[in-house]
Amino acid sequence: MDKYPVSHNEIANAINLLVDGDTLIIYVDKHFLEGIQSMSEITYLTQEGKEELERELEKLIKERLPALAAKLKEAVAEGDLKENADYHDTREQKSFAEGRVQYLENILRDAVVISNDGSSDEIRIGAEVTIREDSADQDEVYMIVGAAESNPREGKISHESPIGKALLGRKKGDKVKINVPSGETLIFKIKKIN
Numbered sequence: 001m002d003k004y005p006v007s008h009n010e011i012a013n014a015i016n017l018l019v020d021g022d023t024l025i026i027y028v029d030k031h032f033l034e035g036i037q038s039m040s041e042i043t044y045l046t047q048e049g050k051e052e053l054e055r056e057l058e059k060l061i062k063e064r065l066p067a068l069a070a071k072l073k074e075a076v077a078e079g080d081l082k083e084n085a086d087y088h089d090t091r092e093q094k095s096f097a098e099g100r101v102q103y104l105e106n107i108l109r110d111a112v113v114i115s116n117d118g119s120s121d122e123i124r125i126g127a128e129v130t131i132r133e134d135s136a137d138q139d140e141v142y143m144i145v146g147a148a149e150s151n152p153r154e155g156k157i158s159h160e161s162p163i164g165k166a167l168l169g170r171k172k173g174d175k176v177k178i179n180v181p182s183g184e185t186l187i188f189k190i191k192k193i194n
Helices: 008-014 030-040 047-077 085-110 162-167
Strands: 015-020 023-028 044-046 112-114 128-133 140-145 156-158 175-179 185-193
Touching (some): 044 140, 047 085, 162 175, 162 185
Parallel strands (some): 044 112
Antiparallel strands (some): 015 023, 175 185
């Protein structure tokens, strides 16, 4: 039954019922709720972002994990594992790499690939946007992407970030007020949408 993400036993263990007079009290395990919530989140990727994550996944599976497995085998052959820092470090790296593989597989399996079919009147995920802060002399260019491929250093900002949220649905010429995490309110003018 692959149709259901959790088994009936997992649900039974995560939910406890208590009847107090005429009141039914339902206790739900916090981790169970977080798992259910994360299943409903949609991951958006551009085609370029999807290809980049696929390359990373392939490199992890074909190169990184086999190299770490070989390194672990060598460390085990050295004998006493209690004092073997190389063994513990490699095991930690391997665990991280396996977690990353699982994360990437989940993202790629469930992702919605968005395409930028040319220019649009309004900002959407996949759009490249040129904005200028009121107090600045230079334009800033950002691509609005899904959270999984955001990288502000490369000019890719998440649609879930304060700037991304404020820009979605806006049009060229609009002025946008953005409350940033530092507590400041910035005002940007949208100069161009690609």
